[in-house]
Amino acid sequence: MSDINPALETFAQEVEELLTAMEEALLGLDSNPDDSEAINSIFRAMHTIKGSSGLFGFDDVVAFTHEVETVLDQVRNNERAIDPELIAVLLACKDHTAQIIQHVLFNEALSLPEDLQQLGQALISQLTGSAESVASADDLPATQAEPADHFEVDSNTTDSSDNWVISLAFKANALRNGMDPLSFIRYLQTLGKISEVIVSLPPLIRLEDINPEDCYLNFKIAFNSNTDKKTIENVFEFAEDDCDIHILPPNSRQEHYLQLLANLPEDQFKRLGEMLIDIGALTDKEVSHILDEQRAAEQTDVKPMGEMLVEQNLLQQPVIEQALLKQEAVKQRINKESNYIRVDAAKLGYLINLVGELVISGAAMRLMVDKHGLSDVDDVASTMGDLVEDIRDTALQLRMVQIGETFTRFQRVVHDVSKELGKQIQLQITGGEAELDKTVVEKINDPLTHLVRNSLDHGIETPEQRLQAGKPEKGTIQLNAYHDSGRIVIQISDDGRGLDPDKIVAKALAKGLIKADQTLSKSEIYNLIFEPGLSTKEEASNLSGRGVGMDVVKRNIEALRGSVAVDSEVGVGTIVTIHLPLTLAIIDGFMVEAQQERYIIPLSMVEECVEMGSEEWLIDEVQHYVNLRGQVLPYLRLGDFFHNNKKHTQTKRESLVVVRFGEAKAGFVVDELHGENQTVIKPLGQLFENLNGIGGATVLGSGDVALILDVQGLIQHAKKRVGANLALTATL
């Protein structure tokens, strides 16, 4: 149960977001009916909800959204015009979807109530203009599970020995107040059978001593009835001021109560009294009475409520024990849950920002201390420096989560879907302990779901096909994650049928994405699958194949400053590789200087630093490469690259910093190496967003600004130069 809940929660969130987006788009269509992007977004919302609901087995939702989606598909292909009526119906459909999802989320096992089903059918017939296509909703059995009822009693409680025990102790004034105990007992008879009555008088009382107008009577009544405690208590409602009433449930009731206790929801911590009222073992009055007594008791000998209840014959011991156990269980559960605090991401972001400022001003202080040689401040400063570093690490840790949890969610998805599709598929997870920023994890979930779904649906073949192809019957999907030079790499691979380049090209031609005379490399062809509207599957299924998804996947990943690539071989399998930045706000950097300008290279990407003796390293200034121990290494002179107009003046000995991104390597030629530096990444602002080769900036302790290099971009750049020049030399 517990491993599905987070997934369901995500599903609920996702649906909410999608529905909100859909509503916005619909409302936008009202004023601008030709907005194809809005129509796409509405379609995607329904499509994604349908897909996700299918994964969780919410058939009602799938049935409904499928109909809506079909209509939207027609709209998208201009087969149906969008008009205010349709928008209104679609808005109603959106609301209905939200409703049925609410229903299935909280009553997973139950089918839809009658009114929701009818509403759904009405909406669909409004959409399609006919009522025939709603058969799928009708198929569902309309059985309704009965909610647990406190008042219902099993047949075995009517056992003759099974009695309520009602104790009535009337107060002296009862008779004068017009209460006649006998009349209450007479009335009680109408509710059941009085099997035994014990009438007692206070001991040692003599006729001559009494005031005949006082009441001295006590009753103990064994009462056989199927009614509940509340009803019995109501019999004595008028007497409650003049009488102490104790109603002890029969033994069979006890079992009934135990069962009710066990079924009590565990979502909320309740006090003992509340729990017992909920199951009907106690009434409100009894509880408030007990609580009054508890309050009135001397501070020193306050008894726990349970003890008092047993003492006063209000309830049997086992019921109380069970209730206390239940209470404890709920408490533990809640405690476990409350180990986590949900924090607004914006607040966390603000904290991290502040920590960044703290790191900078810490560095500034360090600088001043060193400058003025304040030896007595030195100790204090270093202690503070350590603390700041700890705070920085902890603050960053707050946002880091392991990707494993995201991965394991797919276990269930794979399990269910493979059953549904009649395929045998196993999911292998590796590298789940790789950590990345929480916001990235949240955003990567959707694309991953799409990709896994694609692999499940298109990638892996049926067992027969697999056996025919000489592969093991059971297909494998692998999710892998690892860190690579300050980025995280996520791979989704399957050993399925692979992508067929010919099919993709044909489809792309049909869609007009490419021209017939274009020649494309293999990777270019594969990248076509990220184009909107391209699907090689002929028929759309619940899971995928409508040609939405891969474009969204790519857009989502690029929005995270990541990249996605696909590689495949027909018959062998497909592998999708996603590169994502860890989006750390603070990194360990390596500071270099070129042309009196400081630059930061992410330390994780620095491979090595070498002293640059131009004689030894055979710099080829024309073809732009150096010979590093026999390897051809493209290089960039940072000073030249960023100060194009300045004349390069070689004043000192230069150094070469070798950086690596994935498989690619390059060398940066710099004037000076400054060593490691704690770097707080500051975004450059919109104006400089598209600057080539620069990923951000940081403020140094001295107050100077240093630029953070976009290593990936620079390597590309260096390679391009080499390529161009090499090509040039080849033609010469």
Add this chain to the structure above:
Amino acid sequence: MTENTKKNDGIHHLSIKEDMTIYNAQTLKDTLLGQCHAGTRELHLDLSGVTELDSAGLQLLLLLKTEARERGFSLRLLRHSEAVIEVFELLKLGMYFGDPIVIPATWKKS
């Protein structure tokens, strides 16, 4: 209204010819207490005239029974009226008092 017949052998006979309720509980108590003295060996209480019996009356009867036990005389309840039988039935008191109860054939509840 009670009718008292005193016999020489210590057997007292008392007919209660009114309701036994809180309204006359005080006088009833006095009357009943008046029967409890050293010379009493048996007290016969004729209840045929009791048309209503409430808790106050009932507790007098119960206390009288205790009194009789304490003082060592026996209390006999005779000719229970319908009202008395109804209460005794309700509270299962017939056994407690131990007196034969004659249920009249004309009793509405039979």
